[in-house]
Structure formats: C-alpha cells, structure tokens
Amino acid sequence: MHGMIKKLKRTVVFILKLALFASLFGIFFGVFGINNPWLFNLSRTTGVTMVTFVVLGIALMSVYGGYAVGTQKSKPIVHSMALATIMTDLVTHLQLSIMNTSEKNNDHFVYETPHLLLLVMVLQVLVIIFFSYVGNYIYFSLAPPEKCCVISSSRQSLGSVIPKIQRFQKQYEIDEIVRYDSPKVLDVILRSDTVFLYDVPLKERNDLIAFCYQTQKNIYYNFETIDVVAQGAKYVTLDDKSMVMYTAKDLTMEQRIVKRLTDLAVAVVGLVLSSPIMLGCAIAIKAEDHGKVLYKQKRLTKYGRVFEVYKFRTMKEANSVNKSVTENDDRITKVGRVLRKFRIDELPQLINILNGDMTVVGPRPEMLENVEKYTEELPEFSYRLRMKAGLTGLAQISGKYNTSPKDKLVMDLMYIENYSIWQDFKLIFQTITVFLKASESTAAFGKEDLYDFDEDRERDKARKK
Numbered sequence: 001m002h003g004m005i006k007k008l009k010r011t012v013v014f015i016l017k018l019a020l021f022a023s024l025f026g027i028f029f030g031v032f033g034i035n036n037p038w039l040f041n042l043s044r045t046t047g048v049t050m051v052t053f054v055v056l057g058i059a060l061m062s063v064y065g066g067y068a069v070g071t072q073k074s075k076p077i078v079h080s081m082a083l084a085t086i087m088t089d090l091v092t093h094l095q096l097s098i099m100n101t102s103e104k105n106n107d108h109f110v111y112e113t114p115h116l117l118l119l120v121m122v123l124q125v126l127v128i129i130f131f132s133y134v135g136n137y138i139y140f141s142l143a144p145p146e147k148c149c150v151i152s153s154s155r156q157s158l159g160s161v162i163p164k165i166q167r168f169q170k171q172y173e174i175d176e177i178v179r180y181d182s183p184k185v186l187d188v189i190l191r192s193d194t195v196f197l198y199d200v201p202l203k204e205r206n207d208l209i210a211f212c213y214q215t216q217k218n219i220y221y222n223f224e225t226i227d228v229v230a231q232g233a234k235y236v237t238l239d240d241k242s243m244v245m246y247t248a249k250d251l252t253m254e255q256r257i258v259k260r261l262t263d264l265a266v267a268v269v270g271l272v273l274s275s276p277i278m279l280g281c282a283i284a285i286k287a288e289d290h291g292k293v294l295y296k297q298k299r300l301t302k303y304g305r306v307f308e309v310y311k312f313r314t315m316k317e318a319n320s321v322n323k324s325v326t327e328n329d330d331r332i333t334k335v336g337r338v339l340r341k342f343r344i345d346e347l348p349q350l351i352n353i354l355n356g357d358m359t360v361v362g363p364r365p366e367m368l369e370n371v372e373k374y375t376e377e378l379p380e381f382s383y384r385l386r387m388k389a390g391l392t393g394l395a396q397i398s399g400k401y402n403t404s405p406k407d408k409l410v411m412d413l414m415y416i417e418n419y420s421i422w423q424d425f426k427l428i429f430q431t432i433t434v435f436l437k438a439s440e441s442t443a444a445f446g447k448e449d450l451y452d453f454d455e456d457r458e459r460d461k462a463r464k465k
Contacts, residue, residue: 005143009070012138017067020131021057024085027123028053031116032096045099053092060084063429069135073168077132079436082125089124093117136170145173146218149192151180151208157199158451160404161222165196179453180204189217197221223410225380232417249386249417258421259359266360266428267353274347281312281344284335291317294348299365301389304382307357309365310348314339342435349391361424362390363412374405381405384412387419392431 029050033039039046064080065072072080097112148165152158158177165172178188180200185208189195195217197205205221212219233246251259271278282293295313298306314336332340339345352358358365363384366374374381390396395403395411415423 009139009142012142013067013069013135016069016131016135016138020067020081020127020135023127023131024057024124025050025053027127028089028092028120031120031123032093032113035113035116036096036100049092049096049099052095053088056091057084057088060087060429063426064433067131067135069132070139070171074132074136077136078125078129079433081128081132083432083436085124085128086121089117089121140170145169145171146193147175147191148172148194148196149176149178149188150174150196150198151178151185151188151200152198152453153180153200155451155453158453161196161198162451177451177453180208182453186211190215192217194218194220202226223414225383225413228410228413228417231414249419251387251419255419255421259424260356262421262424263353263360267350270347270350271354274350277344278312278347281335281339281347285313285333288333288335289316298368299389300368300371300385301357301365302385302387304385306368307352309358310351312339312345312348314345346391353391357389359388359390361393361415361427362388363393363415364395364408365389370405374409378406378409380413381409384409384416387416392427392434394427397427397430397434 029039039049061067061081061084064084065076066084067081068077094111097110100112101109150158150162150165152161162174162177165174172194175192176188178185180197181204182188189208189212195208195212197208197219199222200208202224209219209221229246230244232249233244236243236245285291285293292313295311295315296308297311299309301307314333315331316333336345349358353360371381393412394415395408398411399408415427
C-alpha cells in the first residue's frame with residue numbers, strides 16, 4: 001500500500017511540474033508574442049529563444065531547489081521558483097531584444113517593452129504561488145503524515161532535533177521518543193514508518209541503521225566526521241576486493257587561479273553595485289550615535305592565519321564585546337538590527353576579498369574566542385581551516401546565526417570535501433535566498449527546549465503515585 005502511494009505521489013508531482021513549467025513558458029511567449037508575432041512561427045530564431053528559456057529555466061530551478069513539493073514548505077518553493085523564473089525571464093527578454101535589432105524591426109538596440117516583462121513576472125509569480133500551495137495540499141492529502149520515532153542519547157539532543165521535525169507536521173508525526181540503549185528500541189522502530197537517529201554513539205548508530213535497512217524503514221541521522229569523509233570518498237576495487245578510497249583534498253593550481261579571478265571579479269562588481277547602499281548605511285550609522293561606521297574584528301582564515309574582518313558597526317561602541325549575539329541583545333543599535341536582518345553589515349567584507357584575506361565562497365570566518373571554545377568541544381572544528389574563510393558558503397546559506405557549531409562544522413566540511421568551481425557559482429546564486437529568509441537566518445542564540453524520553457515520563461508517573 002505504501003509503495004502504491006509513493007508512486008502516486010511521484011506521478012502527481014511530475015504532472016504538476018510539467019503543468020507549472022508549461023504555464024510559465026506559455027505566459028512568457030504568449031504575452032511577448034503579441035508584439036512579436038514571429039514567436040508563433042516555426043523558425044530558427046524562435047527555436048533559439050525557446051530553447052534558451054527552457055534550458056536556462058531548468059538549470060536555474062536546479063540551482064535554487066526547484067518545485068520541491070512534498071519536501072519543502074510552500075513559501076520556500078515560491079521563493080526558489082520565483083527567483084529562477086525571474087532570472088530566466090531577464091536573460092530571455094534580453095536575447096529577444098537583441099534579436100529584434102534588425103532592418104525590419106529596430107535599427108539599433110532597444111530594451112523592448114519592459115512593462116510587458118513586469119506583467120509577465122507578476123503573472124508567473126501568481127501561477128507559482130498557486131501551484132506551490134495547491135501542489136503541497138494535494139501531495140499531503142494523498143496520505144497521512146509518516147509515523148516517526150526519535151532515537152537519541154540525551155534530553156538536550158532531543159531539544160535540538162524535535163523542533164526541527166515539528167516544523168514539518170504534514171510530513172512527520174512523532175509517535176514515540178526513546179533512548180538508543182532502551183530494551184524496547186527495536187520494537188519502537190518496527191512500529192514506525194520513519195526513524196530519526198540523533199547524537200547516537202557510532203557503534204550503536206550503525207547497528208540501528210542496519211536494522212532499519214533490514215526492515216525497510218526510512219532513516220534520518222546526523223552527520224559525524226566519518227560521514228563527511230565518506231562523502232569525499234569513492235568506491236574502488238583492488239583486484240577483486242571492494243574498497244572505499246579517500247584522497248586528501250586540496251585545490252589544484254587551476255582551481256586556485258579560477259577561484260582568485262572569481263573573487264576579484266565579484267568583489268569589484270559587488271563594490272560598484274552596492275556603493276549606494278553602503279553610502280546609505282554609513283550615513284545612517286553615523287547619524288544614529290555619531291560613532292565609527294566600520295567595525296574591525298580578528299578572525300581566522302586558512303591554516304589559522306589571523307586577519308581583521310571589516311563590517312558595518314551594528315552595536316553600541318561602549319558595549320561591542322567580542323561574544324556571540326543573543327536573543328533581544330541590548331548591544332545592537334536600531335540601525336544595526338536592520339543591517340543584521342538583511343546581512344548588509346557584511347558588505348565591507350568585499351574589501352577583505354580584494355585584499356586576499358577572504359574568498360567569496362568558503363567556511364564562515366569565526367571569532368577567535370568562538371574557535372577556541374568550539375575546538376575544545378569539537379577537535380574537528382580546526383579541519384575547516386583547510387580553506388580560506390568566505391563571505392558566503394553552505395553554512396551561511398543553509399544555516400542560521402544560531403545554528404549549532406557542530407552543524408556549521410558539518411556544512412563547512414561538506415563544502416570542502418565536495419569542492420568544485422560549479423559548486424561555488426551555485427552557492428553564489430543561492431546567496432540571494434538568504435535575503436528572502438532574513439528573519440530566520442539571523443535568529444540569535446536562545447534557550448533550547450528539553451524533551452523527556454518515554455522512560456523519563458514513566459518514572460515521573462511512578463514517583464507521583
């Protein structure tokens with residue numbers, strides 16, 4: 001029965017994807033075809049324009065996550081699809097304007113009918129909103145949420161993972177919570193559709209994963225260092241012996257050259273385009289308390305080299321102590337709250353990139369105090385210094401300000417182990433999504449909830465009796 005429902009869901013999502021893309025395609029060429037009737041004729045020019053829209057659209061949707069109905073909430077789907085579609089529209093419309101520069105149409109280049117482009121974008125975003133919300137509604141109406149169990153080692157670990165699962169109530173329903181060493185843990189797994197393993201010791205985790213695999217249960221488990229190594233490894237055979245081969249990672253000369261050239265290009269263009277915004281920020285900071293505009297702080301980059309990172313000052317000068325921001329932190333100024341919300345305070349780091357202290361994409365540069373503290377708890381934290389610190393990166397995009405050090409570490413190591421030039425460009429494009437989830441990505445450190453295991457609740461009931 002479960003297998004039939006999964007197949008039905010996949011079929012429904014595929015049909016919705018086709019219908020959505022066809023609608024976006026139809027809106028663009030239908031509206032622009034009014035002033036450009038040649039778009040309705042079979043010709044090489046028409047073919048090139050349409051192929052550009054289709055290929056670029058599919059590529060950008062892949063970069064931003066695409067129509068992820070059933071795995072993402074509707075709002076993030078709208079953001080990713082809208083970004084990909086708008087960028088596709090801009091490029092295809094530019095191509096359309098270039099192709100209309102001819103003796104028959106325009107004797108010189110004209111950026112044609114921008115008002116129609118705006119109309120196209122508005123109609124497409126409305127269609128995307130409709131398909132995102134209706135698609136998720138249909139998907140989750142086909143079957144109830146999966147029955148889940150959470151297996152962990154401590155109440156604090158449960159407090160880290162359960163709120164994340166509960167954000168997806170239409171997908172997962174937590175039925176049971178149990179310790180990994182409980183005598184009833186296997187029975188709990190058998191009663192569940194999906195198993196979440198979090199902060200379970202490696203030996204026991206491997207045993208439980210093997211049992212889940214044997215009984216065909218869906219499994220989620222958190223990364224450990226060994227998992228990161230496995231991500232960077234590949235399968236090989238020595239004669240007839242199956243082995244896993246891992247080779248130490250480092251950038252090749254070609255990768256270093258391309259990465260540095262990309263850094264210089266992005267930094268120069270970024271400084272030019274953002275100069276009006278940066279000027280406005282400087283005026284606002286100065287007007288609020290007449291203090292310094294820029295703030296310098298010591299950070300670590302590749303191989304543990306210390307450098308001074310530049311940021312717009314977002315805290316009161318008298319209280320800018322080197323410690324992480326907490327919820328409702330009174331050190332932050334009014335202007336600072338706005339700058340931090342949209343990550344604008346980090347724009348001066350483009351100067352660090354020009355100086356060669358930072359790169360555009362790389363592990364987040366941490367404060368010296370945090371590095372010392374995190375390394376005591378997680379010795380593997382120093383592994384992330386194998387690459388130059390970055391303005392953006394996997395941890396900066398997928399994580400939040402209050403994401404745990406261990407989760408940030410995993411994201412940074414995953415970036416290092418899977419490094420490629422294409423991945424850098426992909427992450428640069430994905431950085432735009434950070435501004436769309438500003439309130440979440442800049443959430444400060446707060447108190448985590450504590451959750452009891454089944455055994456804890458039973459003991460409490462026994463005590464009350």
